[in-house]
Amino acid sequence: MSAAPQKAKAGAEKIDVVVSAVVPINELVTRFEFQRPDGAPFPPFSAGAHTVVEMKDKGRTRLNPYSLMSDPADAGTYAISVRRDDQGRGGSLYLHRHVKPGDRLTITYPVNLFPVDLRGRKHVFLAGGIGITPFLAMIAQLETLGARWELHYSVRNEALGTYADQLTARHPGKVHVYYDDRKQAIPLGDLLDGQPLGTHVYVCGPKGMIDWVHRTAADHGWPDAHVHSEEFLAPQPGKPFEVRLCKSDMTILVGENESLLEAMERCGVEAPFLCRGGACGQCETDVVEHDGTFIHRDHWLEEDQQASGTKIMPCVSRFVGKALVLDR
Amino acid sequence: MTIQFNDETFRDDYSFRNSPWAIKRFPFPFHEDSYMYSVNMEQHRGGPAGSVFEKRFDVDEHYISEMRDRAIVLAEDPLRCQSLPHMTLAGWDLLELIMVSKSEDYPDLFQLYRDGNRWRWVNKPLGIDDSFTFMDETTLPHGPMEYITRQTQGDFAVLDQRDDNLWMDAGMITTQADWSLDFDIGMNFFEWHAPVPLAHEMGIFKRALKFLMNVQQGAPARRLNWTMTVNPLLDTSPENYHKWGIQKTELTAENIGAKQHLRVELQTFYRLPRSNALVFPIRCYLIAFQDLVTMPKWGRRLHRVIRDLPEELATYKGFIANRPLMLEYLSRFDDGLPTSPGVWADLETEPPLQK
Numbered sequence A: 001m002s003a004a005p006q007k008a009k010a011g012a013e014k015i016d017v018v019v020s021a022v023v024p025i026n027e028l029v030t031r032f033e034f035q036r037p038d039g040a041p042f043p044p045f046s047a048g049a050h051t052v053v054e055m056k057d058k059g060r061t062r063l064n065p066y067s068l069m070s071d072p073a074d075a076g077t078y079a080i081s082v083r084r085d086d087q088g089r090g091g092s093l094y095l096h097r098h099v100k101p102g103d104r105l106t107i108t109y110p111v112n113l114f115p116v117d118l119r120g121r122k123h124v125f126l127a128g129g130i131g132i133t134p135f136l137a138m139i140a141q142l143e144t145l146g147a148r149w150e151l152h153y154s155v156r157n158e159a160l161g162t163y164a165d166q167l168t169a170r171h172p173g174k175v176h177v178y179y180d181d182r183k184q185a186i187p188l189g190d191l192l193d194g195q196p197l198g199t200h201v202y203v204c205g206p207k208g209m210i211d212w213v214h215r216t217a218a219d220h221g222w223p224d225a226h227v228h229s230e231e232f233l234a235p236q237p238g239k240p241f242e243v244r245l246c247k248s249d250m251t252i253l254v255g256e257n258e259s260l261l262e263a264m265e266r267c268g269v270e271a272p273f274l275c276r277g278g279a280c281g282q283c284e285t286d287v288v289e290h291d292g293t294f295i296h297r298d299h300w301l302e303e304d305q306q307a308s309g310t311k312i313m314p315c316v317s318r319f320v321g322k323a324l325v326l327d328r
Numbered sequence B: 001m002t003i004q005f006n007d008e009t010f011r012d013d014y015s016f017r018n019s020p021w022a023i024k025r026f027p028f029p030f031h032e033d034s035y036m037y038s039v040n041m042e043q044h045r046g047g048p049a050g051s052v053f054e055k056r057f058d059v060d061e062h063y064i065s066e067m068r069d070r071a072i073v074l075a076e077d078p079l080r081c082q083s084l085p086h087m088t089l090a091g092w093d094l095l096e097l098i099m100v101s102k103s104e105d106y107p108d109l110f111q112l113y114r115d116g117n118r119w120r121w122v123n124k125p126l127g128i129d130d131s132f133t134f135m136d137e138t139t140l141p142h143g144p145m146e147y148i149t150r151q152t153q154g155d156f157a158v159l160d161q162r163d164d165n166l167w168m169d170a171g172m173i174t175t176q177a178d179w180s181l182d183f184d185i186g187m188n189f190f191e192w193h194a195p196v197p198l199a200h201e202m203g204i205f206k207r208a209l210k211f212l213m214n215v216q217q218g219a220p221a222r223r224l225n226w227t228m229t230v231n232p233l234l235d236t237s238p239e240n241y242h243k244w245g246i247q248k249t250e251l252t253a254e255n256i257g258a259k260q261h262l263r264v265e266l267q268t269f270y271r272l273p274r275s276n277a278l279v280f281p282i283r284c285y286l287i288a289f290q291d292l293v294t295m296p297k298w299g300r301r302l303h304r305v306i307r308d309l310p311e312e313l314a315t316y317k318g319f320i321a322n323r324p325l326m327l328e329y330l331s332r333f334d335d336g337l338p339t340s341p342g343v344w345a346d347l348e349t350e351p352p353l354q355k
Helices: A091-098 A131-145 A164-170 A189-195 A207-219 A260-264 A303-308 B020-024 B065-077 B085-105 B144-149 B204-213 B238-250 B296-308 B311-318 B323-333
Strands: A014-024 A027-036 A049-059 A060-067 A080-084 A103-107 A122-128 A148-155 A173-181 A198-204 A227-230 A241-245 A250-254 A286-295 A318-326 B080-084 B110-117 B119-124 B128-132 B155-162 B165-172 B221-230 B260-271 B277-286
Touching: A027 A091, A049 A080, A049 A091, A060 A080, A060 A091, A060 A131, A080 A091, A080 A131, A122 A131, A122 A207, A122 A286, A131 A148, A131 A198, A164 A173, A189 A207, A198 A207, A207 A227, A241 A260, A250 A260, B020 B065, B080 B085, B080 B144, B085 B110, B085 B155, B085 B165, B085 B277, B144 B155, B144 B165, B165 B204, B221 B238, B296 B323
Parallel strands: A122 A148, A122 A198, A148 A173, A198 A227, A241 A318
Antiparallel strands: A014 A027, A014 A103, A027 A080, A049 A060, A049 A103, A241 A250, A286 A318, B080 B165, B110 B119, B119 B128, B155 B165, B155 B277, B221 B260, B260 B277
């Protein structure tokens, strides 16, 4: 149009940060707080947003998305809470084991794929375990705006009730905690039936919980547009596979413990991405040819698109078979 | 440079004029000798010094007069500015974006002093010096969106993002190319674009929506759009069509150079941080044909674009009836020489008119 055309960059804009605090919350969860090296304020953000944290782990770049859990009104500090995943691919382990106050990291500008619907007359939050993090920011934002909300929070036991005590103390009557080890469960059906018209419900937690909430809400006559969810998928390991990238004119091998997107990046191919968790759609890639089976794990493609074998989301999906050629 | 603000009108006696500076920096929208729709987006991160792309919110010689015209439109028709209740937070986002951008980009004209939520805003060209509490509507004379857009050139559509769509839920629309906020308020992206011909079949809107929903904080985007306007009217709204539509019939071979204007919109797109809404500033630039053809390349190219434009587009843009008259005039400035690629006038390298 005006100046020379600029190529779209992979990922959101970046921000250099200093780790200002590392606070263990319980046996599994640690909070990491960030400030800017020059003390400048962070950009404001909307509750529900995530940031992608870039980690340099022995020559390997790890990029993991985490919900921003700090008060969006606090421009001095961004905070994330990370659950250690001993069976995971190592991003959370790296943060827990190696990241110390004073360390420099790079994070992306906030990206929101789980926004609050500000039309809501009331907001009901349903959290499972570490799924509490986006709701901490939402609660802070809605308190500032004076909006109605309540939280129903399911945790394994008291010791692993991340921020449960703090939330209960600060917002008595609005926060309800349910303990698995006491055989307590969110009374979802009754809860949904009892809400005033114009209520929005938000769920963040394990996949089973998200599916349960969507299904139950539909059964109880809730419109889809009033039920919001966010689930970040971590790429799962799988058998190595070979991919031909025709635009880049190279053939790459995707290792057992890396995603297709990560393998492309390792080989110097600039591929677009934002969430790296199968939700945002940014990395959608056309399949030119294939002889084998896709393991689609994203939330982006429609079922018929997944079945058609013409598209793949390289951030989380894999392939098993003889040949795969992508338009990248 | 210091801007010399014009004292001019966009109605009645139409005293609007572009200085040689404004002509030279006009955002000519055609990068080649033909035109078809495209999702012609690029990042909005500055541009050549002095160009309208350089600053986040361009301020030019028409600033004060444009703001005066907006106040007249609003006094006659308050529904040109609307904000549904859930969009107030986006209004504060927009106020912050504009105040921060303008005070950084034009420190001699605009100043912002912040102490927590206690803010002081100084707008020298308009003689404003207001102190208020950020996020407290009772401390401003208007809602936050209306307050700041009464002081900023261009229309503003503020779009809520939800349910995989964008919704026209707030806006300040007084300089529009024949569309109505009051009609479109609450509509989604596909609904408000329904009248546009050809583009739906081309899949333009699906791609554009996908792009826009992915515009991220810190990475604004921009594109140009264009149409034609007889007389330098900012307010070419459906609400006032009975006043300006008739003026299209007053064009003659004698007055076309002065009366016929190319109308270009610099459209930018910003993700708003607190509300996750998207703001879509639509800045209108007008140039009379007789001024535009002083740039030989633009004269040659505009003739070719208008001549070859598909009939549907000339109809949709509202100048099909005047196209023969335009071509008769513009052909005098087309000598058939090739033109350099890109939108810039390239005054130093493009040959003068050879006839």
